[in-house]
Amino acid sequence: MEGIMALRTGHVGINVTDLDRSRRFYVELFGLEVLGESTEDGRRFAFLGNPDVRSDVFLDRLAITLWEQSSGTFSTGTPGLHHLAFHVESVTEVEAVRDRVQNLGVEMLHGGEIVPHSSDFDSGGFFFVDPDGVRLEVCAPAGVPTDRAVTEAAPSCGFFPPSAD
Known part of the structure; x- marks a missing residue:
């Protein structure tokens, strides 16, 4: 299509049930760093970034956002993210x-x-x-x-x- 720029994947947003647990998991496992977060009740989230990316642009460094706004477990049997x-x-x-x-x-x-x-x-x-x-x-x-x-x-x-x- 004419006029459409090439797209590339940016950050990935993941709903989580326990922000503290998920933040520890992704930071410990992948070595990501917390770029920003909110612990305000009802608005808990964390922005995780790649410390190896050298840029002053926030979105260049952002890799995963965790949003504490779900319950239960990830459903593999309904439409949505596969993996x-x-x-x-x-x-x-x-x-x-x-x-x-x-x-x-x-x-x-x-x-x-x-x-x-x-x-x-x-x-x-x-x-x-x-x-x-x-x-x-x-x-x-x-x-x-x-x-x-x-x-x-x-x-x-x-x-x-x-x-x-």
């Missing part, structure tokens, strides 16, 4: 994040295996859930053996084991 993926440069980095996830005692999907996106592509990663059940992925662009595909040619990031639903 949230974070990209790193290598399988070694995927392994390092997976080690942190294991140390936090977080539920991992596909048995915590680093799986290729399909039997046709050696990109891939591992899958786990945040404190409210949001499915997360950390993946690398290459280097994952394709013989570990969990869904053959279909993308493993699109199909989760029954226990995740």
Whole structure:
């Protein structure tokens, strides 16, 4: 379409049930920093940013916003977010994040295996859930053996084991 600028993903907003718990989870796991927050009753939120981004522009640094305005757990059976993926440069980095996830005692999907996106592509990663059940992925662009595909040619990031639903 003429006149439309190229889009890129900005920050991701996530509804949470317990802001303190979720802030700790994302800060501890990914090394994000709190750029701003509100603890005002009924208006609790946290802006989390990437400390490696060197910019004076707030939106350049903003990665995740957490909004304490929900109850229950993330629904994998209704329309909406399927999962949230974070990209790193290598399988070694995927392994390092997976080690942190294991140390936090977080539920991992596909048995915590680093799986290729399909039997046709050696990109891939591992899958786990945040404190409210949001499915997360950390993946690398290459280097994952394709013989570990969990869904053959279909993308493993699109199909989760029954226990995740």
